[in-house]
Amino acid sequence: GAVVSQHPSRVICKSGTSVKIECRSLDFQATTMFWYRQFPKQSLMLMATSNEGSKATYEQGVEKDKFLINHASLTLSTLTVTSAHPEDSSFYICSARPSGRIQETQYFGPGTRLLVL
């Protein structure tokens, strides 16, 4: 149980285009999901907290107009990188925290590798 999927797993796009990444909790509902970013050989940095039915909470330094987050249902959050540039190339990982249970942990998706040319 507690499986989180991401789609796509890998995407290459041209500079200036937008890319949408989906994060789904497959066997549980998640009121809250999280988006992280990881550069090569670095740690994970929390970008934003996605809340079902309300606006996302962004961490300091993360441009909310560039990284659009939508959490329209209890099993799906999306991250759209708008007008992507080469410096947005990174590994994006989402996680989900089950609703209605003792909130002990987050479950991580497999990640999406974005390369902007």
Added chain:
Amino acid sequence: ELKVEQNPLFLSMQEGKNYTIYCNYSTTSDRLYWYRQDPGKSLESLFVLLSNGAVKQEGRLMASLDTKARLSTLHITAAVHDLSATYFCAVDLTGTASKLTFGTGTRLQVTL
């Protein structure tokens, strides 16, 4: 601002040896997580430590948490090559598994 530091950043060890990875954090918390990451992959949850003095073991790995010292350790016993990976600790200040702050990571290489 919470800082989470791991020591060492890189560890090369021979199979069969024991070693400990340390995770120090700067703000009081009684929730700490350990994860493993293989190259090109996402995170695999290893341990969830939810109170002072918590100790958990799985196979050759054992994790402990000392909230008073703001320190967690990940002990490796009789290392095998399959344990080669990067290990991260993460601290939760909220108490609700929100807003994890990750450590710097320790890249472990176990040589034959």
